[in-house]
Amino acid sequence: MARSRSETEKKEVKRRWRIPPPVLRGPEAPGPEGLTVLDEFENELGVLLWKQLRSVLLWADVPGAERGDLFNEQIGSTRQADILAIVPDEIPELREPMEDLLALLNDPVHVEPERIGLACNRIATWAEGEGAPRTALEFLQAASLACPANPRFALSVMRAARDLAQYPRAEAWFHRAVGLARQCRDWDSYIRAYLAHGTMMLRKGALPAARRSFLKGYRRATRQGLKEVRAMAVHDLFVVEYHLGNQEDGDKYAAKAIALYGPDHERFVRLSHDIAFVWLMEGAYENAMEILLHLLPKLPDKAQATVNGTLARAAAGAGRADIFEEARARLRAFPQDVGLAEAWVEVARGALILGRHDEAREAAVKAEALARRRMEGQIRFMAESVLEAISAEERASEHLQETPKAPSSRSRDELTRKIVTGLEEGRTPVTSPAGW
Numbered sequence: 001m002a003r004s005r006s007e008t009e010k011k012e013v014k015r016r017w018r019i020p021p022p023v024l025r026g027p028e029a030p031g032p033e034g035l036t037v038l039d040e041f042e043n044e045l046g047v048l049l050w051k052q053l054r055s056v057l058l059w060a061d062v063p064g065a066e067r068g069d070l071f072n073e074q075i076g077s078t079r080q081a082d083i084l085a086i087v088p089d090e091i092p093e094l095r096e097p098m099e100d101l102l103a104l105l106n107d108p109v110h111v112e113p114e115r116i117g118l119a120c121n122r123i124a125t126w127a128e129g130e131g132a133p134r135t136a137l138e139f140l141q142a143a144s145l146a147c148p149a150n151p152r153f154a155l156s157v158m159r160a161a162r163d164l165a166q167y168p169r170a171e172a173w174f175h176r177a178v179g180l181a182r183q184c185r186d187w188d189s190y191i192r193a194y195l196a197h198g199t200m201m202l203r204k205g206a207l208p209a210a211r212r213s214f215l216k217g218y219r220r221a222t223r224q225g226l227k228e229v230r231a232m233a234v235h236d237l238f239v240v241e242y243h244l245g246n247q248e249d250g251d252k253y254a255a256k257a258i259a260l261y262g263p264d265h266e267r268f269v270r271l272s273h274d275i276a277f278v279w280l281m282e283g284a285y286e287n288a289m290e291i292l293l294h295l296l297p298k299l300p301d302k303a304q305a306t307v308n309g310t311l312a313r314a315a316a317g318a319g320r321a322d323i324f325e326e327a328r329a330r331l332r333a334f335p336q337d338v339g340l341a342e343a344w345v346e347v348a349r350g351a352l353i354l355g356r357h358d359e360a361r362e363a364a365v366k367a368e369a370l371a372r373r374r375m376e377g378q379i380r381f382m383a384e385s386v387l388e389a390i391s392a393e394e395r396a397s398e399h400l401q402e403t404p405k406a407p408s409s410r411s412r413d414e415l416t417r418k419i420v421t422g423l424e425e426g427r428t429p430v431t432s433p434a435g436w
Contacts, residue, residue: 023168036137037050037132037138049135053139055101056116057145060146071108080102096122103115117143117146118143121153137161140157157173162203174193177193187224188229191217191226211240211241231257238251257271263421269423272295273291273307279412280310280313285315287416288317289317294424296308302339305337309343309346312327312331327347342367342376345383351363352389357390361387
């Protein structure tokens, strides 16, 4: 046993030296770090954010003992005056972290790195809420550079890069987050990193790779007895097994996820959507539509596009053209963000079910263009498949419903009622990305 522990310790030491360095820029941003801030905020606030970001990056790049003469004595008071003049009191979620960063200018040697990291993280959260995801990514990277041993900050960068479809950058930060998490035995972050990686692989259409990441997260969660991330892992496995065509395994994971979450858990909302989506794909349109209608009031704005697309298709299959048109109309108002391309694929499929070929083609072309721009290979393939189905139906000169309507199922009706009751009686609407 002593030999085994010694060998394990040697392996752990080796891993510490294999943590990859941070990747700070993608090929689309060849200039200095932070210029995307000025692109998203073309005003004096953008200049102030850029200055604060550059100060953090400079401070993080210099060893602690050499930071004493990093900034001149007046810069702290000058920057504070800029904050008071430019950032309104009515935005404390930005004013407070911007003022926290002044400690870095006033006392660069003794300021606590965690304080700087948390301030950058708060600014990133504010920027995300303002529809500036690239600014958010820049400040998340700054947080990770300020606290280079913290895997949670590295994981946040990985997720942000993934959601911007910057997959090579996200892959590099994934490996960094995993290495840091193993080094400090932060198994929760380790598991979440693998789940985030599996989600990225799923979006890219690399299903076996997605399953491997989800399984790795699930096994570690089981080994460490971490219930919440174990529930998240079986939830993700339910989704990937469905995509792989393994209905029996998918149903087993779905049942486990329902039991582990319970209706009061925030992610119960996402699980409900995924169950509705699977049923939709199998032709249980009425059940799926009922769940989705109760989901919409529970969702943050960021998730509304995905569910409106799914609802449009379910409503079409259920013969509710009025609900289909309402969902499609809402979808037109959404920005070109994660989930939008997939939503338009669902609208195209709904229009095809209704026999509206021109509307189906318009939605599928929109989805394909969005997916191509964001390098979402699986979604692009789905859009192209819908276009082929439209052409085939037109050549056949007859209407063939894309997915045959499934017969009514008592067990599904009962589970639908359970989910709807859980959505009505569960926790308050989801307001953070964690539940979606």
